Amino acid sequence: MDEIKEKIAAHHLLISRVRKEIGKALVGQQNLVDGLLTGLLSGGHVLIEGVPGLAKTSAVMALASTVQADFKRIQFTPDLLPADLVGTEIYRPKMGDFITRKGPLFNNIILADEINRAPSKVQSALLEAMQEKQVTIGDTTYPLPDPFLVLATQNPIEQEGTYTLPEAQVDRFMLKILIDYPDRSQELEILKKTGFAHHESIEPVVTPVELKEMADLIREIYVDDKLKEYIVDLVFATRNPSKYGMDIGGHVAFGASPRATLFLAQAARVSAFLQGRAYVTPQDIKNTAPDVLRHRIILSFEAEAEEITSDDIIHILFDSVAVP
Structure with a gap:
């Protein structure tokens, strides 16, 4: 470590x-x-x-x-x-x-x-x-x-x-x-x-x-088993909300795919890396989950009629799934 x-x-x-x-x-x-x-x-x-x-x-x-x-x-x-x-x-x-x-x-x-x-x-x-x-x-x-x-x-x-x-x-x-x-x-x-100063050139x-090298290093960042279960629970809750005590009234037509689980773990590791840590925290998962999940939660017609967004569903996810 x-x-x-x-x-x-x-x-x-x-x-x-x-x-x-x-x-x-x-x-x-x-x-x-x-x-x-x-x-x-x-x-x-x-x-x-x-x-x-x-x-x-x-x-x-x-x-x-x-x-x-x-x-x-x-x-x-x-x-x-x-x-x-x-x-x-x-x-x-x-x-x-x-x-x-x-x-x-x-x-x-x-x-x-x-x-x-x-x-x-x-x-x-x-x-x-x-x-x-x-x-x-x-x-x-x-x-x-x-x-x-x-x-x-x-x-x-x-x-x-x-x-x-x-x-x-x-x-x-x-x-x-x-x-x-x-x-x-x-x-x-x-x-x-942009309006009153000279444009600075960006250097590679x-x-x-x-x-x-950084990508290989990010794969070595530690993710606790409880956090792995937390990631899986967040994704599973989009598919079976009733099992996690979520009362969303059939607003989700289709939940997130297994690809979301893999991407969420990757994104959480990068979040830890960007903050200079060698381990993932629950906050890393919460910081990245909306960007990973919002386009993978397919809403029902009822949700669209009530102007409920996938971000609203994600907020309910955070409130319903227990944080380790």
Whole structure:
């Protein structure tokens, strides 16, 4: 344990530098930064939802700039085709053969901007890439680079010309982060920084090798057996709420999948790492559970009619499931 603590302390300085560089382009939004770092350090994809103008794209680009890795931004539009993502085979008449032109998915960090603007066949093209870390072009399957991370944004208020993400694809995202407007002091700082000061360039501070070292270290962070049971109980309570004394009146149509259990344990370990600890606490689980569970709890029509959100269900979960 002492050896792990020393390694965490050394790498924690590197994370502090990453936060400092991101702070050059982003004011506040601590939950968003923590969520992006969680995805980066665990290799989990992140879906960011918020109204326009909240620096969703800027935050992702700032994070990508701190990593010495290949980055590609893809603007999703209704006329996008699957080949625009994965690539295609091109026929060469003079040579009489085909060559493969790889698409933008063959980069380490992908920003899928306004992902819900592309039709379902394009969104489905991401499924194999996000889950299997590979894509198929023609008859050949190509592995994607390591690390491979999809950071997607979507706008919740403008529904014209958008396509709802299928549940199968939403479940591929480790986290769904909701962001809101900054407070008055933060907005004043944004004004001063972007409107009356020179833009500071963001320096890369982390290499893919260092990312892998941190990911390996995070897997060694201690999780007590009682906390493992707590994680399983939280997920099981979304499927069988009555067994945990939850009176939610049939508001949940489908609970979280086993993937939620795995992701919640991963996210809790990253939360401990970001705070410089070699062990997970119940608070780490509570801090990360909303982002892991909110897009995996499928609400019933009754819940939607009563304007009950998945976050409301998660609050009831915390009150009903005993903390070890």
